[in-house]
Amino acid sequence: MSEILVRIDGKEVKAKEGMTVLEAAQSAGISIPTLCHHEKLEPFGGCRLCIVEVQVGDWTKRVVSCVYMVEENLIVRTRSEKIDKIRKMILELQLCHAPDSPELLDLANEYGADKNRFEKEASFCIHCGLCVRYCAEVKKKNAVGFIDRGIRKEICFIPEIASKECWDCKECFQLCPTEALQAAFVLTKSLISAPPSLESASKE
């Protein structure tokens, strides 16, 4: 794979063909904020937080760095007035769902986002998709998935699969930036019984 030279925040970075701008930045120790990104998973491009400004020749545009491939002579700026404004709004829109998420609050601090800008919403889920994608791509169990679309979209466990797989796994729990996943699991538990091995051991 050939080497591609890009410039990120003034720094020259040697990237490989097929790399995304986010991967190139991370390889050079330049940080770009992310929420839905995970190195073990296919890039999702859902949160849009990793948006950056790129310049190819005379043309400047904003792109989402976790899915944008590096190009020869690409100039990247990870911060700018416009970028910061966009990230601030994205955070404010997420915070009305999960105002207590440590990850979101840290980023809110950095970008001056106001967690009370919008009225609180009933659902904690910020749709980063980490749980769904981890279960599908890494564990390959497909115990939890998305349902519906738009503002009605939610995550949902399949009770029959969860009753077999989730008790001993729960690896997705640490990925969730909010309490949505745990809440969904508690709801699912009320629909299914614990596997026989655990039933005698403990009662929750």
Added chain:
Amino acid sequence: MPRINSSSELEKLRQGILANRDPQKPCITLCAGSACHATGSGDVAASIEAEIEKQGLSAAVDVRKTGCHGFCERGPIIVNHPEESCYFQIKPEDAPEIVSQAVKDKKVIERLLYTDPNTNEKIIYESEIPFYKNQERLVFGSNGSIDPKSIDDYLAIGGYSGLEKALSRMAPEQILEEIKKSNLRGRGGGGFPAGRKWEESRNASGNEKYVIVNADEGDPGAYMDRSLLEGNPHSVLEGLMIGAYAIGSHKGYIYVRQEYPLAVANLAIAIKQAEEYGFLGENILGSGFDFKISVHKGAGAFVCGESSALMTALEGRAGEPRPKYIHTAVKGVWDNPSVLNNVETWANVPLIINKGADWFTQIGTEKSKGTKIFSLVGKITNTGLVEVPMGMTLRDIIYKIGGGIPRGKKFKAVQTGGPSGGCIPENLLDLEVGFDELTKAGSMMGSGGMIVMDEDTCMVDVARYFIDFLTDESCGKCVPCREGLRQMLKILTNITEGKGNEGDIALLEELSEVAKEASLCALGTSAPNPFLSTVRYFRDEYEAHINEKRCPALSCKELIAYYIDPDKCQACMICARKCPADAVDGGKKKIHIIDQEKCTKCGTCFEVCPSRFSAVQKISGEPVPSPISEEKRIITGKSKEK
């Protein structure tokens, strides 16, 4: 049906079909499009056929059920051939008269003719009616001549000659050059040069390449593609076949909304007939080119009209769009090069191949070549589908063809481009339709929806309506669209309900900017347009709603009240009887009063109060006057004393 294996066999077939048709033979064509069907064209057709049999004329007169004629306001529509006399709003009871007079005795039936509202003149021929006279129906015109269920009808008007020319006398690269030269741009809304897209796919590497018809026409108010597919499906198939040959694809998909059952049915018939003749399958016309088409039905998601979402749906998944940094022409369905074009775009291809790019570029403007089909609907006298050359002004379309605003109302705005577009006010009506002009004014031509609005339309409600639509249809994957629209809808709904606040417009503008910049797909990036264009041209309406809790158009339910003017009410009881909420108190000779607690603001009383009284008013921004005293409510004597 014999299998046609070469150009000469095709020509022989065509000549054979034409030889069996006598252009002088009486023929009654009847529009069988969806809109006419809904007004009873099926029953009309049945009664005409029965009448013809009754009069013993079955051998002497043909009846042909054709595709949509476009003048949907006046359906069911009949054209008598060979005279070309045209009759509108036909009922089954008219059948005896039509068959006797118009077919046997050859007399014109005056009462069924079109009457010009300006001159009161009766017009006999379809082509002279103002609605049709000012159009240029290159793509859509054939609808009225053919039975969409008959491939022979299509062949009789020259169908599949484009395919024959392409396969036997042109190389794929030549076809590509011709389409590039014609500057055919996508008719689905994107306006991307078709030739460039085709070339990208042709040059991309991949074992399998696909060509796709986007028939997921989702813009509410737009039904051009529906009528093309129902009325002339072969024109789309032929375009697709030519495109496939140019790109090197052997598999085509037609993604059509399941809400269009007649289109699905007619497509299936057309494909089967094309397969029987050998225009689809292996070694088409002896050229060595193989091509197959399958139809994939949509399942009810506007976002699947977006090309990458459509391709994801073709793969059997939820239609979530993909990042567009790599073109779907290079990596599309199952990561194979895929050319997706709109129905109307494909329908233009046979014309360009037959008549040449030079002919095509004579029509339209410098950057927008050819014609465009629009669905002219809403508050307009002549509702229907119109095809005009690019460059015609909005004013000409709305007034010369559309006949202006009905019921003496005043024009307010025309909404173009569907949910991705915007509203154009009166002072900009001289803008020319095309890909670039309308965009400068904050709207876009889009797929061709043209919704006319009058003084009774609330522009804040229009913005709320579109944001509501998009919120429902958003796939929900990305934050700026899902969450941004969620908040925008809340704010706009509050404004229309009189709960707007200072700062709402600024917040809406901020949310709009983020959605435009950072959304994953064009649904999100164009979602703010209805809001941005209405606030640009009708900001005063927003401010009235927010600051005065008043709806200038007297439309927003929470901000209006219905009130019966006691000076005008004649106590006729019509509104009291029709009120679905039993909210009108009164009796004969007792002036009516609307109980504001019970009133559901349905507007029925307003509609039914006789125009000579016009006693029902709509009030906004001020309190409802207190009811008059009980004694004053009684009407004494024959006429009312003031």
Added chain:
Amino acid sequence: MDNDRIDQIIDKHQSEASSLIQVLLAIQSENHWLPKEALKRISEKLQVPLTRIQHVATFYKAFSLVPKGQHEIHICMGTACHVRGATRVLDTVQDLTGIKPGETDLDFKFSLETVNCLGCCALGPVMEIDGKTHGKMAPGETADVLKSYE
């Protein structure tokens, strides 16, 4: 719906995973809803995870995971109908039937849905019941139309 019939439908679509939507459309059309057992059967036969089927069955408006009423009322909320007063028609129908869009009444008589443009814009506002188009609807007329479906 029994498994044999479901298997027949799946086989008709070459048992390919990409035919998922077409298979579900066929079952929805015949059965008027998608029972969970049908989804499980499809998951086994097409080798597609149940999460994906669940997402597809809830993502697209054509599908219903609950039984529908005898008569399906579709009210067009397309722009042309909206501009001609479709919202008032919807409100009146909601009042008369007691259900909101997406719901079915307790007797399983009526199901109500809004649809985005039926393509009969010249007849707006349009209400479609069991596939029959009722054009130029006014709120005052809806009661009579619904009564005819008793």
